[in-house]
Amino acid sequence: MKLIVDTDPGIDDAMAIAYAAAAPDIELIGLTTVFGNTHVHQSSRNARFLVDKLGLSIPVAEGAPFARDEDSHAPSEHVHGPEGFGDVTEIPQIGENHRLPAAEFLVEMARKHRGELVVCAVGPLTNIADAMRLDPQFAGNLAKLVIMGGAVFCPGNITRHAEANIYHDAKAADEVFAAPPQTVLVGLDVTLKTLYEVADFEGLAQRSPDMGGFLRDISRFYLKFYQEVGGLEGCGLHDSTAVIACTNEPMFEMVEMGLHVVLDGPETGATRSDPTRPSVRVCRDVDGAGVVRLFTERVSALP
Numbered sequence: 001m002k003l004i005v006d007t008d009p010g011i012d013d014a015m016a017i018a019y020a021a022a023a024p025d026i027e028l029i030g031l032t033t034v035f036g037n038t039h040v041h042q043s044s045r046n047a048r049f050l051v052d053k054l055g056l057s058i059p060v061a062e063g064a065p066f067a068r069d070e071d072s073h074a075p076s077e078h079v080h081g082p083e084g085f086g087d088v089t090e091i092p093q094i095g096e097n098h099r100l101p102a103a104e105f106l107v108e109m110a111r112k113h114r115g116e117l118v119v120c121a122v123g124p125l126t127n128i129a130d131a132m133r134l135d136p137q138f139a140g141n142l143a144k145l146v147i148m149g150g151a152v153f154c155p156g157n158i159t160r161h162a163e164a165n166i167y168h169d170a171k172a173a174d175e176v177f178a179a180p181p182q183t184v185l186v187g188l189d190v191t192l193k194t195l196y197e198v199a200d201f202e203g204l205a206q207r208s209p210d211m212g213g214f215l216r217d218i219s220r221f222y223l224k225f226y227q228e229v230g231g232l233e234g235c236g237l238h239d240s241t242a243v244i245a246c247t248n249e250p251m252f253e254m255v256e257m258g259l260h261v262v263l264d265g266p267e268t269g270a271t272r273s274d275p276t277r278p279s280v281r282v283c284r285d286v287d288g289a290g291v292v293r294l295f296t297e298r299v300s301a302l303p
Helices: 011-022 040-053 102-112 126-134 164-168 170-178 198-207 211-230 238-247 288-300
Strands: 002-007 027-033 060-062 117-121 144-148 183-186 195-197 234-236 252-257 259-261 271-273 280-286
Touching: 002 011, 002 102, 002 238, 011 027, 011 040, 011 211, 011 234, 011 238, 011 288, 027 040, 027 102, 040 060, 060 102, 102 117, 102 126, 117 126, 117 238, 126 170, 144 238, 164 170, 170 259, 183 238, 183 252, 195 198, 195 288, 198 211, 198 288, 211 234, 211 288, 238 288, 280 288
Parallel strands: 002 027, 002 117, 027 060, 117 144, 144 183, 183 280
Antiparallel strands: 195 234, 252 280, 259 271
């Protein structure tokens, strides 16, 4: 399966990209970057660093710096650290971004690989909405869109109502849900059932000293946030769960429903059922232990 990850690395993004690089059933053909956990220039730098660390030869196309109709962004430094990788703050600039901006790159790749390309969006949906605006055929050219975002059956994480990726560009998310491609929504409803604990990271580092060791090191900041804010002894495999859903749908229980996003008021960013809209497949349950095992198995195979 040909895959592009639309990403804002980000600690859990780094984990997801490592999984995508290691999985034998995924051909990772590019990364597109967006604001979110970091500023977009940091997202791109981090993505290029990961591509190099993983020994990949794939493009990184830089995308939206801000949400629709906004001109600034405040990254989630308290969750992912000042540079996106927790306490690891010295991240080299390696290589250059692709000549095309993210939305144009997505449109070009969807045309080139019509009916084959899966896009997994693990940040705000601005680049996806921009690609849909740029080319009305974009959605139809995709095999599938998998989104890490939303909280349909459970509380949010950035507010009581909203999940962070949807909240950070509620307008773009609502545009995507208004006329979605074949879409799977992997939200907090399932990703919080895939906790990865300190012992898991230590085991990963033992099996994969380079990449696993890096993920363990950057995770310490992230795990501290989860413990202090949520009282949890692990972090959700949020973005990795979405990448795993791209090729392992039987691990998930899904329901079909239309969705809209609340665009104003105290519930801004909430993902709500909407029977007037085309259906997306919303993940309601998951084999959480199976996801954790699969993630560890695949990433452990990296150096």
